[in-house]
Amino acid sequence: ARSVGRRAERSIVALGNEEKEDGKEVSSLALQYLNRLSDFFFVLARYLARKDGGQEILWQSRHTQSKSDL
Secondary structure, three states: OOHHHHHHHHHHHHOOOOHHOOOOOHHHHHHHHHHHHHHHHHHHHHHHHHHHHOOOOOOOOHHHHHHHOO
């Protein structure tokens, strides 16, 4: 669900960029709403995983990994 929310957010940003060319604007409230919605899904997923006894997997950027981590 979070990835769908983020995809919708990116689509709204792209639409906003197109609308700027026509002198129109996309509502900043729509962007804020979609951003908060994806944040909610992220927190909900973490909560449900913890409640279910799941274990978190720490994401590490390739740029911060040491060679021993690879």
